[in-house]
Amino acid sequence: MxxxxxxxxxxxxxxxxxxxxxxxxxxxxxxxxxxxxxxxxxxxxxxxxxxxxxxxxxxxxxxxxxxxxxxxxxxxxxxxxxxxxxxxEPSPAHRGGEDGRVEARVRRLLDVIAPVPAYVVNGRLDVLAWNAMAAALLCDLAEQPEPSRNMLRYAFLDPRSRAFYADWETIALHGVAQLRTATGQQPGDPATEALIAELDAESPEFRACWERQDVKGPGSGSKTYRHPVVGTVTLDYVGMVLPGGGDLQFVTLTAPEGSPSQDALDKLADGLG
CATH class of the missing domain: 1.10.260.40 (lambda repressor-like DNA-binding domains)
Structure with missing residues (x-):
């Protein structure tokens, strides 16, 4: 039907x-x-x-x-x-990472690729794991309690996100489109429905984005951040679906060698000791 x-x-x-x-x-x-x-x-x-x-x-x-x-x-x-x-034709799918666990080998990869900022999210953009560089870069999000650490919750409900994301509207639209995709992949998922209800109740901007019915999968592009320590940083992101049949994505953030943004990343890395 x-x-x-x-x-x-x-x-x-x-x-x-x-x-x-x-x-x-x-x-x-x-x-x-x-x-x-x-x-x-x-x-x-x-x-x-x-x-x-x-x-x-x-x-x-x-x-x-x-x-x-x-x-x-x-x-x-x-x-x-x-x-x-x-x-x-909705059908139940394997919900990899549903319980918030990320395999040890994936966590090891996060650490090994430092100083490249990298993190793991699920389909509704809960941040399940990240390395120290990602935490230093996404510092406001890193302050959130782990159970509520979600990219969309930060974008729509934390006022600091509008200053942090230079292209806030683009990031918000893309994030909502990924959440819409997750509802098709995992129909009826209670945690996803709870997140949608929370954002719908508290953010008119989210409601407007949600009504567009846009969908997006993992991909690549660029994002510009206004970091409180190293200033404006433009980074290329790549989102890759992890093997195993679930919805976990491994996301990396990089800059061209010798660019001002790479210099900013180097400064962040130096601050980590």
Whole structure:
């Protein structure tokens, strides 16, 4: 059975597709900039009634061919397409690291790669382990009690995060998109639902981000931090899913050799003795 989550996701993706992008006239009588339901159905080769029931969460489970057609019409990227498939056929997955434990060999790797800041998070962005350099870099987050040490809780509920993250909005949107992905990977997880409820109750900004229905998996990019000791630091991050079938990610932060940001990292390392 199609889920309410899938219905909401389809509506959000339909709303962002401009008619002109798929060869349809824009028209002046449209109530919204996106496609109409009947247009999505036509382009996907399914009946308007069936698509309407999909968006109402009361249709049968769509076939792979229907999901492929919808992904094509709605212009879904790889992360979004995977999310659509998970929502269409949710299944329990192995919850690696669910109890907060990180294998000793992974913790050893965190220490060995110092002075590169590195940490381990799960799908909802709880920080489960990190090395001394990561703690020195993410100093405000390191102060949080371990049970509540979460990237999103820090970003939305700790006012210091807005000064610390130079690109706060980008980081917040990406983090929420990763949390949305986690809900598809681990549907009904109590800890994830509790985090969503907490952030929804306490942060209007989180609610606005959550309503976008964006999804993202682990990836790479750059982040700029305003550190209280070493100043502005721009670092490249790489998130890698750890083996074992769970949702744990190993994240590293680096800077080009000889760059001001690497000099800042070196200064942080010197401060650790």
């Amino acid at each position: 199609a889920t309410r989550e899938m219905a909401a996701f389809l509506r959000s993706r339909r709303d962002r597709v401009r008619p002109g992008a798929v060869g349809l006239p824009e028209g002046e009588r449209r109530r919204a900039p996106g496609l109409r339901r009947a247009e999505v159905a036509l382009l996907a080769g399914i009946s308007p009634d069936y698509y309407m029931r999909l968006e109402q969460g009361r249709a049968g489970r769509p076939s792979p061919s229907v999901l492929d057609a919808l992904a094509r019409v709605l212009g879904l990227d790889d992360d979004e397409r995977d999310h659509l498939y998970r929502l269409a």
